[in-house]
Amino acid sequence: MRDGSPANVTRLADYLPPAYLVPRTHLDVDIRDGHTLVTATLTLERNPARDDRPEDLVLDGEHLELLSLSLDGAALPASRYREADGRLTVFSVPERFELTSVVRIEPEKNTALEGLYRSNGMYCTQCEAEGFRRITWFPDRPDVLSRFTTTVRADREHYPLLLSNGNPVASGEESEGDGQGGRHWVTWEDPFPKPCYLFALVAGDLACLKDTFTTASGRQVALHLYAEHRDLDKLDHAMVSLKKAMAWDERVYGREYDLDIFQIVAVSHFNMGAMENKGLNIFNTACVLAHPATTTDAAFERVESVVAHEYFHNWSGNRVTCRDWFQLSLKEGFTVFRDQEFSSDMNSRAVVRVENVNFLVNHQFPEDQGPLAHPVRPAQYQKIDNFYTLTVYEKGAEVVRMQHELLGAEDFRRATDLYFERFDGQAVTCDDFVTCMEEVSGRDLSGFKRWYSQAGTPIVRAEDTYVDGLYSLTLSQHTPATPGQADKQPLMIPVKLALLDPRGKPLALNDQGDTETVVILERATQTFSFPLPVKPTPSLLRGFSAPVILRYDFDETQLQTLLAHDSDGFCRWDAAQRLYFSALSRIIEQGESAEQQLERLRPALEGVIRRAAEDPAQAALLLTLPTETAIGDRHAPLDPARVHRAAHAFKVALGRALDEDWRRLAESLREPEYRADGDAMGKRRLRMLALSYLGLAKADGIADDLQRTFRDASCMTEEIGALGILVSNGLDGAETALEQFAERWRDEALVMDQWFAVQAAVPGPATVARVKALMSHPDFEWTLPNRVRALIGTLVNGNPSAFHAEDGSGHRLFAEALKTLDAINPQIAARLGNGAARLDRLREDLSTSLRTALSEVREGASANLAEVLDRILGA
Ligand code: PHE
Numbered sequence: 001m002r003d004g005s006p007a008n009v010t011r012l013a014d015y016l017p018p019a020y021l022v023p024r025t026h027l028d029v030d031i032r033d034g035h036t037l038v039t040a041t042l043t044l045e046r047n048p049a050r051d052d053r054p055e056d057l058v059l060d061g062e063h064l065e066l067l068s069l070s071l072d073g074a075a076l077p078a079s080r081y082r083e084a085d086g087r088l089t090v091f092s093v094p095e096r097f098e099l100t101s102v103v104r105i106e107p108e109k110n111t112a113l114e115g116l117y118r119s120n121g122m123y124c125t126q127c128e129a130e131g132f133r134r135i136t137w138f139p140d141r142p143d144v145l146s147r148f149t150t151t152v153r154a155d156r157e158h159y160p161l162l163l164s165n166g167n168p169v170a171s172g173e174e175s176e177g178d179g180q181g182g183r184h185w186v187t188w189e190d191p192f193p194k195p196c197y198l199f200a201l202v203a204g205d206l207a208c209l210k211d212t213f214t215t216a217s218g219r220q221v222a223l224h225l226y227a228e229h230r231d232l233d234k235l236d237h238a239m240v241s242l243k244k245a246m247a248w249d250e251r252v253y254g255r256e257y258d259l260d261i262f263q264i265v266a267v268s269h270f271n272m273g274a275m276e277n278k279g280l281n282i283f284n285t286a287c288v289l290a291h292p293a294t295t296t297d298a299a300f301e302r303v304e305s306v307v308a309h310e311y312f313h314n315w316s317g318n319r320v321t322c323r324d325w326f327q328l329s330l331k332e333g334f335t336v337f338r339d340q341e342f343s344s345d346m347n348s349r350a351v352v353r354v355e356n357v358n359f360l361v362n363h364q365f366p367e368d369q370g371p372l373a374h375p376v377r378p379a380q381y382q383k384i385d386n387f388y389t390l391t392v393y394e395k396g397a398e399v400v401r402m403q404h405e406l407l408g409a410e411d412f413r414r415a416t417d418l419y420f421e422r423f424d425g426q427a428v429t430c431d432d433f434v435t436c437m438e439e440v441s442g443r444d445l446s447g448f449k450r451w452y453s454q455a456g457t458p459i460v461r462a463e464d465t466y467v468d469g470l471y472s473l474t475l476s477q478h479t480p481a482t483p484g485q486a487d488k489q490p491l492m493i494p495v496k497l498a499l500l501d502p503r504g505k506p507l508a509l510n511d512q513g514d515t516e517t518v519v520i521l522e523r524a525t526q527t528f529s530f531p532l533p534v535k536p537t538p539s540l541l542r543g544f545s546a547p548v549i550l551r552y553d554f555d556e557t558q559l560q561t562l563l564a565h566d567s568d569g570f571c572r573w574d575a576a577q578r579l580y581f582s583a584l585s586r587i588i589e590q591g592e593s594a595e596q597q598l599e600r601l602r603p604a605l606e607g608v609i610r611r612a613a614e615d616p617a618q619a620a621l622l623l624t625l626p627t628e629t630a631i632g633d634r635h636a637p638l639d640p641a642r643v644h645r646a647a648h649a650f651k652v653a654l655g656r657a658l659d660e661d662w663r664r665l666a667e668s669l670r671e672p673e674y675r676a677d678g679d680a681m682g683k684r685r686l687r688m689l690a691l692s693y694l695g696l697a698k699a700d701g702i703a704d705d706l707q708r709t710f711r712d713a714s715c716m717t718e719e720i721g722a723l724g725i726l727v728s729n730g731l732d733g734a735e736t737a738l739e740q741f742a743e744r745w746r747d748e749a750l751v752m753d754q755w756f757a758v759q760a761a762v763p764g765p766a767t768v769a770r771v772k773a774l775m776s777h778p779d780f781e782w783t784l785p786n787r788v789r790a791l792i793g794t795l796v797n798g799n800p801s802a803f804h805a806e807d808g809s810g811h812r813l814f815a816e817a818l819k820t821l822d823a824i825n826p827q828i829a830a831r832l833g834n835g836a837a838r839l840d841r842l843r844e845d846l847s848t849s850l851r852t853a854l855s856e857v858r859e860g861a862s863a864n865l866a867e868v869l870d871r872i873l874g875a
């Protein structure tokens with residue numbers, strides 16, 4: 001049977017509780033040169049919840065060499081068990097028993113980065129979602145919770161540090177006669193029952209930054225952050241972020257940390273951002289290391305939010321976990337909502353909200369409208385790894401946010417208190433979460449639950465009339481069909497709104513004088529009326545109150561009013577986006593000139609610049625054009641070269657027309673010395689944006705200015721920012737700067753990632769050849785996911801006019817990369833494969849070229865990659 005055939009589909013509807021429970025697990029992990037021996041002793045008992053009384057025990061395992069198996073201390077003869085297709089079936093087992101297996105694994109050969117593997121000389125694990133089965137035989141599913149005791153053994157000289165979940169309880173030297181001297185061991189005990197996907201182990205020689213945190217109830221928690229010795233000076237920001245997150249979760253959710261020690265380990269080779277293993281988080285170096293000299297401001301912000309995200313999982317994910325992987329958003333959507341709120345409280349709320357919405361709209365919306373669309377709670381999957389998606393994470397967070405809005409902060413808190421209390425130590429469902437919201441608020445949310453099961457981005461159309469002092473707003477909703485879901489039902493959509501007078505002041509909406517309200521659209525069409533003294537400009541979907549596409553026929557004056565006066569940060573930004581999109585459409589569809597379009601927008605943009613000092617970060621957001629990908633998504637068929645010409649012409653016009661403003665900003669926002677606070681970050685952001693418009697316009701003297709900024713940079717934000725502008729515009733000195741940069745930073749992997757990314761981001765078909773050459777660069781490594789994402793990911797996901805080069809070279813390079821990668825790391829290959837999801841939207845010749853390239857890859861693809869390609873190719 002071929003991978004990806006329907007027999008490999010797992011369905012939510014088929015869920016059955018586990019046949020056996022595993023109250024206790026003892027692991028002994030003996031790390032040797034070239035292989036590792038894992039002895040697992042599981043205490044098993046039949047699950048009373050399964051009244052069909054299954055007699056056989058079935059365990060999961062992959063890439064394991066079974067050396068021995070015994071039941072209650074007696075070795076099992078081969079006739080008592082069968083090993084096949086990743087399953088170990090032990091026949092006719094008793095009600096309660098102990099099973100001990102010894103397996104041999106080869107972490108050194110593990111390039112998939114799931115299970116136990118090696119990264120830069122250390123050993124580490126990644127078990128979510130189904131990696132634990134690569135370590136030992138186990139019921140590898142999130143609803144089997146076990147108390148783990150783990151002994152790790154290794155050579156003391158190379159692996160002085162041996163970590164696992166929970167608290168260290170014993171350690172010692174190994175005395176053995178096999179000539180392998182200097183070995184030691186440490187035993188860790190995790191008092192909290194957990195699913196095996198939260199298991200972790202690390203063995204290595206690492207530097208440690210130590211601190212402590214005193215919880216609200218006065219317990220002292222040791223905080224240990226580990227990285228390679230050379231990176232010790234890059235851990236301070238993560239430590240500060242961690243302590244802020246711990247305090248925030250106590251204050252906002254009443255959640256305290258529950259072990260005596262919390263550890264984070266930074267790892268270079270990692271498939272995702274980070275992992276919330278109980279008491280032992282493992283992080284991609286890119287999401288934990290930070291230093292002004294090597295790390296951009298954006299990456300500093302990411303570290304703060306990812307550290308918080310993983311920490312928050314201790315309650316939303318670990319103490320209360322998921323019944324099955326269909327419920328993934330139960331922990332991820334909720335935890336993303338929590339980390340977004342944390343970031344909003346630590347930084348500028350308006351800026352964080354616009355950044356989060358911008359990300360959702362630019363990345364999750366396209367996913368939800370393409371061949372990979374699926375509900376927040378999918379009903380089926382082939383490889384669960386492919387469902388760590390923007391829909392589960394980001395749309396899932398919006399679904400939790402809407403419940404927060406519907407209930408209000410106080411009831412929402414009462415509902416989460418109930419949720420944590422009722423389900424502590426259990427594996428539960430998204431429905432269980434919503435039920436708590438219903439019980440506390442007394443609201444019927446059955447209609448709301450459709451947000452979890454129905455895929456696709458709803459379109460809300462707004463139309464209005466103003467007659468005899470009555471303003472009537474008619475809202476109608478429609479969700480287009482998605483693969484496998486043709487018919488859609490109306491959803492419960494909260495629309496927050498205000499109505500502005502001609503001077504942009506919000507009008508009173510009722511006798512109490514409220515100027516903002518939330519209307520709930522539940523049916524296909526509903527009308528809401530407000531008596532008003534004048535015809536208003538509607539400020540709709542304030543704060544992006546629901547993840548929908550809003551269609552309303554704004555006229556240009558209304559948009560300028562919103563941009564200039566609206567108090568809602570999202571609506572201001574949205575108005576700017578609408579102005580940009582319509583100007584670009586006129587260039588693309590009507591062939592109007594960029595200069596002409598710019599003149600229409602000029603007064604509005606000058607208004608934003610005039611107020612830039614109030615909040616430079618927000619001004620930067622308002623003055624940033626939509627990406628070429630986002631512009632392309634508004635035009636059918638997708639023609640990336642044409643989109644690039646229009647976007648580029650418009651940006652050049654913007655650079656030229658406001659030349660003086662950009663120069664003034666670039667000069668006045670320069671800071672005498674580096675500061676790390678939000679104010680300084682906002683200024684740097686606007687300053688780099690001003691420089692980029694000057695670079696695009698090839699303004700007089702800008703190459704020199706940028707070379708100087710590059711050379712005298714006070715931090716990486718300026719250094720890489722200047723380099724990127726030089727390179728993407730082919731300005732004088734660009735190639736020299738690239739060489740100098742590589743020379744300076746050759747030993748800093750995360751900086752070199754940025755060096756690769758900057759080059760892959762240069763628009764236009766010539767970049768394909770450059771990326772191809774860089775694939776043979778001595779520092780390019782297929783086994784390093786960050787590097788692959790930096791080079792190939794940037795080309796495929798961030799550079800449409802190069803990826804879809806007319807000669808098909810980008811498509812061929814993509815296919816080649818997928819093949820190479822799939823043999824090394826199928827998860828990363830599948831993720832990169834998502835980059836082809838716009839295939840059917842492309843101009844026909846481009847679509848054919850991409851299809852041809854991908855069809856070839858489909859032959860012999862891994863199960864992970866095959867699932868993605870089949871959906872995209874429509875197989
Ligand atoms: N659970 C991780 C998170 O916090 C993501 C992850 C999934 C990491 C799978 C590794 C593997 O979002």
Ligand code: ZN
Nearest residue numbers: 309313332335
């Ligand atoms: Zn998460």
